[in-house]
Amino acid sequence: MNDTALKSRFKVDGMDCAACAARIEGAVKRLDGVEDVSISVMTGAMTVHHGVATDLAALERTVSRLGYGISADGHAGHEDGKGHDCGCAHGESGHGDHDHEHHDHDHHDHDHASHEDGAEGGHAGHVHAAVEGEWWKSAAGLQAIGVGLGIVVAYALGWLVPEAERWLFLVVMLVGLAPIALRAFRLVQVGEPFSIESLMTIAAVGAVFLDAGEEAAAVVFFFLVGELLEGLAARRARSSIQALASLVPETAQLLSGGAAREVPASSLAVGDEVLVRPGDRVPCDGVVIAGTSSIDESTVTGESVPVTRGEGASVYAGTINGDGVLTVRVTAPATDNTIARIVRLVTEAQETRAPVERFINRFAKYYTPAVVAVAAAVALLPPLFDGNWGGWIYKGLAILLIGCPCALVISTPAAVAAALATGARTGLLVKGGAVLERLRDVTAVAFDKTGTLTVGAPQVTDVEAFGADRAAVLRLSAALEATSSHPLAKAVLAAAGDAPLPPVANGRAVPGEGVAGRVEERDLFFGSAEAIGGRAPLPADVQVTVERLGTEGKTVCLLLADGTILGIVALRDAPRPDAVAAVGELRRRGVTTVMLTGDNPRAAAAVGRELGIDDVRAGLMPGDKQTAVRLLQERGLVVAKVGDGINDAPALATADVGIAMGGGTDVALEAADAALLYGRVGDVAAMIDLSRRAMANIRQNISIALGLKAVFLVTTVLGITGLWPAILADTGATVLVTANALRLLRR
Template sequence: MPDVKETRFRVEGMDCASCAGKIDTAVRRMPGVSDVSVSVTAGSMRVRHDSTSDLEAIRRKVSGLGYAVTPAADVPAEMPAGTDGHDPGCGHDHDLHGRAPEAAAIGGLHGHDHGPSEGPWWKGRKGRLTILAGAALAIAYGIGHLFPAVETYAFVVAMFVGLVPIARRAVMAALAGTPFSIEMLMTIAAVGAVIINASEEAAAVVFLFLVGELLEGVAAGKARDSIRSLSALVPKTALLEADGRTRQVPAEELAVGAVILVRPGDRISADGAIIEGESAIDEAPVTGESTPVRKGEGDTVFAGTVNGDAALRVRVTAAAADNTIARVIKLVEEAQESKAPTERFIDRFSKYYTPGVVAVAALVAVIPPLFLGGVWSEWIYKGLAVLLIGCPCALVISTPAAIAAALSAGARRGLLMKGGAVLEGLGKLTAIAFDKTGTLTEGRPKVTDVVAFSRPAREVLRLAAALEAGSSHPLALAILGKAAEDGIVPPAASGARALGGKGVAAAVEGREVFLGSPKAAAERAALSEEASAATTALNDDGKTVSLLVVDGVLAGAVAMRDEPRADAAAGLKALKDAGIRTIMLTGDNARTAKAVGAALGIEVRAELMPEDKQRIVGELQREGFTVGKIGDGINDAPALAAADVGIAMGGGTDVALETADAAILHGRVGDVALMTDLSRRTMRNITQNIVISLGLKGVFLVTTVAGITGLWPAILADTGATVLVTLNALRLLRPIR
């Protein structure tokens, strides 16, 4: 069996899924081609083919449809036959995820005049054609006014200026397997108008058609720019430290493990961890966080964020192709190719709708003259108007335009949804199950109470910190963090030793000091009733208590707890206000879970194994709930998979991006409510778009058959509806708050 090759092309000018569909249909019919994957958002096409394929013929075929095609810079990859180098259904170019692809594309049943989308509109092929057609129409009006005898011919010439490129693409699309394209309907209507001596209207209709498509393309560019601008956030260069020197290198060449210097005011050029320095990081460009976040040694930073007031040394943790912004763009690209149920229905409907429109237009043109004594020219004119009214452009883009805009807006806030189906499903959730640790809580304990018994609270914390110095245990880090926060410098400890399951002991300033569990502390010192009562009360609040004993005397207590996220209570309330039931599913002990649940006002199910969480999700579904599950994507994997929508909560990790249907990159509980609200607003927007597109067509269909309106209003109804639908969808690009 011959080797299967995979070749990638750069395709410029694609505006929508319909463009991709035309290219897919045409190329798939070429000899030797086994599979085609077209990505609108990446502007690319992957072709799997054998050695008999003529790549130049494939390029010419796509160019004939009106797109600019160039071979990709990389060498085609050869694979043994039968291997599957990518998912043909995903429509995404997996090699482009680290580059600066074109983002969320919005368009209709296009293919009109596809040129590069970058730069001012008048520099593109579509813009130049529209200007030329407008000039030709104006000249025709002038000639007609000065030389009435040749007026008809002037308008015919003006019409052909705009129509010839449209007709050429209509023919190419038909030969490639897409006969009922918008270009074909436009060509039939314009030529028919000339035949019945309506050349002025034919020329005007072609020009208005081009204007409408140009406006739509300009509006669509705003949605593309929303995500494309993310890639521009990452600096092109970085200051690399190597061999004791600092030198400037391209950011894309940074390897994992490299150390870079980030000066105050600079954008950070790679995802990484701070190894030296402390500074306020402005994460607004990536996360939407309005206030800078103070970060120091060990903290994670993202490419594209801005360093504040101090120099930082950062160890790179992800290559340019895998940094947070690159993965966000990659995920949005893939999401754009995954259609929502509503979108799939509209696509199926349009396949029958367009031939149906042609049939209705033909019947309107033929039946009255043949059987009712109508005038042929009058009813052919009405049939042509019906043909224009029936153009499905606005209807076809009603859903993908809104979904593309919503996915783009969500991504800029750190809300990633893997496709239209997920976006649509989020708005239907009636119950959401949350994990506790790392989802509703910060995921790391903090000191909540320092209780003084025989020594002052500050002294208790100082001695406890001395024992924990150098430890990486989460509880030790909590104590050391609290001491640093209070400006306490721990004294040196000697002879430190960990006592398995009990605590830690050492000599500090000539005294024997022990910090450990209440049970272990009771073996070393007598616990008063006051101490026992305080310990019990703290435990009842879900806190872990360590007692400090100094020279056999109980000195005090330190209580710690994994505290709820700052916005958890408000985020859960927003969900409840939206009519969504919330429940906490956790493997933690019941006492701690109930304390956190009481503070947040959420229903609690505790001491659960992963399979228990999955079972509870199933029980909720059987009760009639549409269930969302939110967790860290690891121990919650079974429940995430079982839920109607699984949402990973995490700081841009691979797990957060890949294991669930959606991801909240920056760990805000309130973003769950924003995500569901975005979904509901998107579905309302889609409904509005469908009503606009079908409503206008219905009104003008009636008025056209009644003889009230003609070709001009017909094309205005079509292009006007297209522009209105697109602009309405672009409202979803407004910043999410």
């Protein structure tokens, strides 16, 4: 892509299938200066990569003439040629510093009247409209109902006045066909002659000339019903993301001067403090600074059991507070909270195509003209031998309708969009159809250890006492660590719980060794075994215990009182609660698991044994992790790398699929192809399962689309079926394919 290209985003209303997106894309790509176009049917978003001199007003007019509503969603700065996306919608991303002013025209200030008028006129004839509200009140619904009633009236009046029947059906057909023909004409104007509207118009008009006005009216009616059903299906798919966005409440209780006042949730800034009452939805991503309550996170994380959140715990926007009052400090603006990030990432992901989708679209470009050629051959060649012009032209018109590629074209994006939306609802963020497709083939998963397989913070695992009770060892150790902010100190204090701690006199840190002080009339030192060894000899039983705990990969600290060892406290970064089950799930799917960590070999091996990971590689620098991924790939494995830190970024970028833990660094999230938003190791297997289900769904969709067409093609040539079964073959296949894809939303 040109390094000087710009990226503009638009909201396009009225799309309900991939054919809509294809015709818009084809028309926009023909405009001067347009380099690439990405469209998401399910979110109604269009991203255009273009030159500085591109006339965006003309672009909007082009889309409007096709019968779709369009409005600017924001501009982005120069593309850097490395895939960096500055194109978030302004007002949503908050990245105002990326705004780019177009000097050749002012897009925000240009006269919108022309394209608004065009859109209005276009929608009057736009049968491809995603149905909103009650279907019978929509333009598509009213149009289908009107034509259906017209056919009933024509039959009734035709029975009473037989000589008028032909003209009555002709009027009904023309009323229903007029807006379709208008759109066909507009599509031809922008270089899209092989559209379903064009094929419909030719078939309906041809039927009239063959004195099949009744069938022509029925064909138009079935076409309109099919379009209406497609619109309803599109609304259902789109609503899955819209429902997610609506989880965030519109208002929040902002604390100011000790009092709470209601403000729009969208106005909250980082650092603000909000009051969350029992039963309220949390209005922001934040940290609890006061109060304890159970939080129902099922709407966001999928967890069915409420979790307890107290001081210092993170909470997500859109979750439901239980029975306590919480004070929450905002940690992310409304435009970048958990829900907003999910919606934005899914929107962007739906604009990227899977390889199978790109293949289908290329195939469709040749398929449709080929079908037209076959239809023409069927209509014109056989009559040269048998003279039955009417019969063969009729069959040719039916083949035109059978050949429409709508069902085939939508077979992949419908399934991909449904899968991405399903994943997003449970915190599985996949950045596009290509990544979703690649996940199916993963045969090895390389995990980071700290913060990925483990919780990322040490915890006390063992307390051994020598000459004192265990509670005393923990209490005295915690007293010495009370003033330290070291992670080990926090772990010891957490293990001590609410037990009262004795005061410490002359407390001090000994750099690189431990902490010391006088407690309860005794001189205490709490530190590593090496540091203790320089202060007092280690008895044999203590030495054995230290070596055993060290072999288990634990950090060992000893408590020394007046030169005598009182006890041992062992700590370790414990595995995540679901890590053992997660590794087991991957093994059952035939996926190899590997650990790549910079931690010491003994600690890594201990965690590997506990989790059932045989291939453990420790002491690795970031470049070593990247090399390890490449070596796995050289063995013929398709590698997914899972990590959360900056040091994982090179390996994440090198792997076939990079998966970032949601609690990780921004660098890891940017480098990765997918993210586990809620940090569940088990979601790796869930993500692979989602991919496999989606790819299976796509295969089913392609089989349905091509299978139905093949059956009706044969029956049409044999004279068994005619025009109206042909249109049912097209719209019916499209509806079946869409409905099959929507099954993924139930998962």
